[in-house]
Amino acid sequence: MRRKVVRALIAAGVYFFWVASCPGLGGGQTIKGHAQAAPARPAVVSNSSITVSGSAAGGTQTISLPFMNNFENKGDWYVTPTDAHAGFFLADALASKLGRVDILLNGKQTTFVINQDNNKDTGHKTDQWFGIYLGSAHKSKQFMIDKGDSVTITVTKMDPTTLEATFSGTLTQASLGGHDEYRVKVSGVISLHRASAPAEKTAGAYGNCDPVIHDWLNDAEDRAPSECEAKFDAHVRGELNKALAPMVSAFEAQQWKLTKSPDLGPLLSASRGSEKKSFVVPAFALQLVMNSNDPEYQRLKAASEAPDPGMMKVMELMKQGKYAEAQAAQKELKPNNSYADFRNTTQLDMSLYTNSAGTSILNFRGSFEASPLPGGGTVLYLPAAQPPSGGADGDPWTLVFVGPFGQASAAKVEGDETKVSIQATMNPSAPRLSTQTVVVSFRCGRELAQKAIQTIDWSILRALIASN
Numbered sequence: 001m002r003r004k005v006v007r008a009l010i011a012a013g014v015y016f017f018w019v020a021s022c023p024g025l026g027g028g029q030t031i032k033g034h035a036q037a038a039p040a041r042p043a044v045v046s047n048s049s050i051t052v053s054g055s056a057a058g059g060t061q062t063i064s065l066p067f068m069n070n071f072e073n074k075g076d077w078y079v080t081p082t083d084a085h086a087g088f089f090l091a092d093a094l095a096s097k098l099g100r101v102d103i104l105l106n107g108k109q110t111t112f113v114i115n116q117d118n119n120k121d122t123g124h125k126t127d128q129w130f131g132i133y134l135g136s137a138h139k140s141k142q143f144m145i146d147k148g149d150s151v152t153i154t155v156t157k158m159d160p161t162t163l164e165a166t167f168s169g170t171l172t173q174a175s176l177g178g179h180d181e182y183r184v185k186v187s188g189v190i191s192l193h194r195a196s197a198p199a200e201k202t203a204g205a206y207g208n209c210d211p212v213i214h215d216w217l218n219d220a221e222d223r224a225p226s227e228c229e230a231k232f233d234a235h236v237r238g239e240l241n242k243a244l245a246p247m248v249s250a251f252e253a254q255q256w257k258l259t260k261s262p263d264l265g266p267l268l269s270a271s272r273g274s275e276k277k278s279f280v281v282p283a284f285a286l287q288l289v290m291n292s293n294d295p296e297y298q299r300l301k302a303a304s305e306a307p308d309p310g311m312m313k314v315m316e317l318m319k320q321g322k323y324a325e326a327q328a329a330q331k332e333l334k335p336n337n338s339y340a341d342f343r344n345t346t347q348l349d350m351s352l353y354t355n356s357a358g359t360s361i362l363n364f365r366g367s368f369e370a371s372p373l374p375g376g377g378t379v380l381y382l383p384a385a386q387p388p389s390g391g392a393d394g395d396p397w398t399l400v401f402v403g404p405f406g407q408a409s410a411a412k413v414e415g416d417e418t419k420v421s422i423q424a425t426m427n428p429s430a431p432r433l434s435t436q437t438v439v440v441s442f443r444c445g446r447e448l449a450q451k452a453i454q455t456i457d458w459s460i461l462r463a464l465i466a467s468n
Contacts, residue, residue, distance in 0.1 A: 041198050044070040047191040048090050050101055050132065054184030056141070056173050057134055063099040065090035068192060073223065073272060076198065077163050078214050084108045084158060087218035090190070095137040101188070104129035105153065106216060114169075115150040123220055123269075132171060132186065143184060146172035151186065160197030165190040203275040204432030206232040213275065222269035229279065232433040233267040236281050236464065240352050240438075243460040244286065250455040251288050251348075260287035262352075278355040278426070279433050290346040300342040344396055344445035348452060351441045358405070358423030359439070362386040364394035365416040370408040375458055377402040381446055382420055398449035402461050403437030434468040 046068050053060035068088050069075035075088025084107060091100035104127055105112055114130045121129040130151045133140040145151060151169030158164070168187040176182040201213045203226040210227040217224045225233070241262055248258055262284050274280070290297045366383035373379050378401045384394025404425045410418040424437050438461045442449035 041070055041072060042194040042196045044068045044192055044194045046090060047193075048101075048189055050090075050099065050186060050188035052099070052132070052134065052143075052184050052186050056143075056176075056182045057184045061098075063092055065092060065099075065101060065188075067091045067093050067096075069094075073215070074219055076215065076218060077158065077192070078197075079158055079160060080210070080214060082108070083214065085214065085216040086158070086163060087216065096133065096140070097136050099135070100133045100137075100140075102129060102131045102133075103153075103190070104218075105155075110155045112153040112155075113150055114145060114153070116145055116147050119145040123217060125216060125224075130167070130169075130171075142174040143171035143186075144174050145169075146177035146183075148172075149183070153190075161194050163190060163192040201275060202226070203229045203270070204232075204279065206431075206433040217269060220269075221272075223272045225267045225270045226275075228433060229270060230267040232279060233281055236354060236435060237262070237264050237284060239460055239464045240281070240284055240354075243457045244350075244352075246457050247452050247455040248286070248288070251452075255291040255294060256288045256348075257291060258286065259289050260285065262286050275432070277432075278430070278436065280356075281352075281354045284353075285349070285351040287350070288348040297346050300345055340395075341445070345448060347444060348448055349443040350452070351443075353439045353441070354435050354437065355426075356424070356437050356439045357426050358421065359399075360419050360421040361397070362413065363410070363418050363420050368408060368410055368418070368420045370422075373400055373402070373453070373458065376462055377458065378405055378408065378422070379453065380408050380420070380422060381449075383446075385420075387443075395443060396446055396449075398442040398444075398446060398453075400440040400442075400453060400458075401437070402439070402458065403465055405437065430468060435464050436468065438465065 046066050048065040049062060050065060051060065051062040068090055070088075077086035077088070078084070084105075086103060086105040089100055089102045092098045104121060106125060106127060112128060114128050118128055119130065120127045130153070131142065131144045133142050135141055149170045149172055151167055151171070153165055153167040155163075155165045166187075166189055168185075170183050170185055172179075173182040173184075202211045203213050205211045206228040209231045213223060213226045215224045241264060244262070252258065292298075292301075361382060362385065363382045364384040364386065368383075369381045371379045371381075380399045380401065382397045382399075385397035387393075387395050401422060401424070405422055406425070408420060408422040410420045413419055426436055430436055440456070440461075442452060444452075
C-alpha cells in the first residue's frame, strides 16, 4: 500500500526523498569520491500504446503512451545474468490527460500472467502489478485486476537498452468489482528504448558477489540492497549475535526471558544515498526481562506501586485545609525512584551499532564515568542521560565503545547539564563494507549493565574490526 500511495502522489506531480541514519550515535563517515552529482539518466523513447474497450471506458479508445517516469529512483528496468526487473508507469504526459499504465514485473521469465491472487505492490521482490488510469491525473478512473480478471504480459526483448512486450486481458473499475458492465478489455504494446543503460551504482565489494545496486524498489522510501551489502550484513549480524550468545545464555540460566531477539533475517532494503557512507548494520537490538515470578521482581514491583509516604502526607494536609503546611511538606519531598529502580533492574534493553564515528549525549545531572574495557575498549556510564525519545528526566545509560575511539569529555551546557562526547578516528580509505567500530548501548541500571558486559564475548567484536 505504501508504494501505491507514492504512485498516486507521483501522478499528481509530487516527488520526495528520504534518508535514514543512526540517531544519537553518529552515522558512518562519508566516503571520499562519492559526493559528485549523479550523471543524467539516459533518455527513454517510448513508442508504447494501450487500447481499452468497454462501456466503463466510454467505448473503445487507443492512447499513445510516449512518457515514462524515467527519473532517479522512479521508473526503470534492468537485466542481470540471474535476474530481471521492470517497474514504471507509461502515460500520454507526466500529468496524464488521457491515460496511464502502471507495470511491475520481477523475474527472468518471458510470460507473466497477473491475476487477483498475484497482483501485489507491497515492496517485496516477488511482486507483480498491472493497472491503468483513464482520464486526467487529477480526475481519472482507476481500473485494476479484480476477481475473474487477468492480464498476460509477453516480453519479446529485454536488455539494458530495450524493453519490448505486449499485453492483453481484462480489468475492472476500482471499487466496482462484481459488475460486468465495469469490466474493460485491454491490449497494448510496451516499446522502450534508450541509447545506453543508466550508470551503475556500486555499494562496495565484499568477496565474491555483485557490488552493483540493482534497485527493484521503484518509488519506495528505501532502495534495494546490493548482493554484496546483503552478504556483508549477514556476516556482521552473525558475528554480533555470536558475541551476545554467552550473555543471553547466562541471563536465561537465571530465568530471564528474551522478549526481543536481534533481527538475523536477510537485508531487504537500504537507505537511499547510504552507499556514499560506511555501511551501518541497521536495527540490531534485543531485550531481556526478569521472570515475573522471581521474588526480587515481586519486591521491586510492589515497591514501585506503593504510595509515596511524603506525597500521602501532602494530600492529607490538603484535605484538612492546611495549605501552608502542605506547601512546606511538598518542598521537603524527595524524588521517588522506586518505579525507575523497578524498570532499570528488571529490564535490559540493548542496541548495537557498527561504524559509529562517535556521539554526544546530554547528561542532566551527575558526572560521567569512563573506564577501560579489559582487552580493549571504553565503558562509558552516564547517570542521567537524555532518553533517545527525548524528555527531561534522565535515565542511566551505559555504552561500550570498541574501536579507535578517543577519550570521553564533557562540556557544561547549563545548570547541572553537560554534553558528554566521544569520537573515533575513522579511516576514510577503508572499504565501505568493513567494520571500523562497534558501539553497544545498555538502557538499564548500572549494575545490570555491568553484569551483561561481563558475559559478552568481546573478542568476537574486536576480531570483526581487526578483519578489515
